[in-house]
Amino acid sequence: MxxxxxxxxxxxxxxxxxxxxxxxxxxxxxxxxxxxxxxxxxxxxxxxxxxxxxxxxxxxxxxxxxxxxxxxxxxxxxxxxxxxxxxxxxxxxxxxxSQGHTVQVQDLELKPVLAGSSDCPAEAVHGTYLRYWSSIQQQGLSRMKRTHIHLAPGLPEEDGVISGMRRDCEIAVYIDVPKALADGIQFFWSENGVLLTTGNAEGKLPPKYFSQALRLRPTRSILPLQ
Incomplete structure (x- = not known):
C-alpha cells in the first residue's frame, strides 16, 4: 500500500x-x-x-x-x-x-461590505462567554491580537451559518452593521462566510453598535446592554 x-x-x-x-x-x-x-x-x-x-x-x-x-x-x-x-x-x-490571523496578511480575498448592498446584513453576531460580558458591556468588542473581530451572519444552528462563532458560546452579541458602516467602520466577508471587521481606530466595536445581547445557555434570555 x-x-x-x-x-x-x-x-x-x-x-x-x-x-x-x-x-x-x-x-x-x-x-x-x-x-x-x-x-x-x-x-x-x-x-x-x-x-x-x-x-x-x-x-x-x-x-x-x-x-x-x-x-x-x-x-x-x-x-x-x-x-x-x-x-x-x-x-x-x-x-x-481563511481568517483568524494575528500576523498581517495582505490578500485574504476579502469582499468589502457596502452599505445598502444585497450582502450587507442588518445584524451580525459575535459569540462570547459570560466571564467576558461585563468588560464587553462597558468597552465593546475588541480584535485583541487578531487582525479582525469575527462575526457570524446568525447563530450556528441557523441555515447557512457554518462559521464565525463557536457552538459552545454562552452569549450572542448582535451588531447593527449598517449603523457601524455609516460611522466609517469597515466590514468584509471571508471566503467561508465569516463577517470580519477591524473595528474603529482602537480596534474595537463600541457598545453603541450593539442591538441586543442574548444569553444562549443554560436557558435563552435577553441581557441588558447597559
Missing part, C-alpha cells in the same frame, strides 16, 4: 494522546501555524498567507502526517477554516487559513 495513503507511521485517525482524534490535532496545529506561529516555527508564509504544503509536512511537528491527512482535514472541516490550492506559477500545493 502507498505509504502516503496510509499516513506516515501507518497510524489511524485516532491517536493515543488523550484520545484526541488525529485530524483534530492536525487541524489545531495547522490553525496555529497558519494564523500565528509560522515565523516562530521557522516556516515561510507568503504575504498572502499561503504556505507550501510540502514545507509544512517537512517540519518535525507534522512528521506523522501526510498530504492525504491534510487534504482530508481541509475537505472535512465544517467551518472551512483552510484554503488548499495549487500555486499559480509552479502548481505546488499551498495552504492558508
Amino acid at each position: 502507498d505509504r502516503d495513503r496510509r499516513g506516515r507511521g501507518g497510524r489511524g485517525r485516532r491517536g493515543n494522546r488523550g484520545g484526541e482524534d488525529r485530524d483534530v490535532r492536525l487541524s489545531k496545529s495547522m490553525s496555529y501555524v497558519l494564523r500565528h506561529g509560522a515565523n516562530q516555527m521557522g516556516l515561510h508564509m507568503g504575504t498572502d498567507g499561503f504556505m507550501f504544503v510540502e514545507e509544512l509536512l517537512a517540519h518535525p511537528q507534522f512528521s506523522s502526517y501526510s498530504l492525504t491527512d491534510v487534504e482530508r482535514v481541509v475537505a472535512n472541516n465544517d467551518k472551512k477554516r483552510f484554503k488548499l490550492c495549487p500555486h499559480p506559477e509552479d502548481g505546488r500545493l499551498q495552504i492558508r487559513a
Whole structure:
C-alpha cells in the first residue's frame, strides 16, 4: 500500500494522546501555524498567507502526517477554516487559513461590505462567554491580537451559518452593521462566510453598535446592554 495513503507511521485517525482524534490535532496545529506561529516555527508564509504544503509536512511537528491527512482535514472541516490550492506559477500545493490571523496578511480575498448592498446584513453576531460580558458591556468588542473581530451572519444552528462563532458560546452579541458602516467602520466577508471587521481606530466595536445581547445557555434570555 502507498505509504502516503496510509499516513506516515501507518497510524489511524485516532491517536493515543488523550484520545484526541488525529485530524483534530492536525487541524489545531495547522490553525496555529497558519494564523500565528509560522515565523516562530521557522516556516515561510507568503504575504498572502499561503504556505507550501510540502514545507509544512517537512517540519518535525507534522512528521506523522501526510498530504492525504491534510487534504482530508481541509475537505472535512465544517467551518472551512483552510484554503488548499495549487500555486499559480509552479502548481505546488499551498495552504492558508481563511481568517483568524494575528500576523498581517495582505490578500485574504476579502469582499468589502457596502452599505445598502444585497450582502450587507442588518445584524451580525459575535459569540462570547459570560466571564467576558461585563468588560464587553462597558468597552465593546475588541480584535485583541487578531487582525479582525469575527462575526457570524446568525447563530450556528441557523441555515447557512457554518462559521464565525463557536457552538459552545454562552452569549450572542448582535451588531447593527449598517449603523457601524455609516460611522466609517469597515466590514468584509471571508471566503467561508465569516463577517470580519477591524473595528474603529482602537480596534474595537463600541457598545453603541450593539442591538441586543442574548444569553444562549443554560436557558435563552435577553441581557441588558447597559
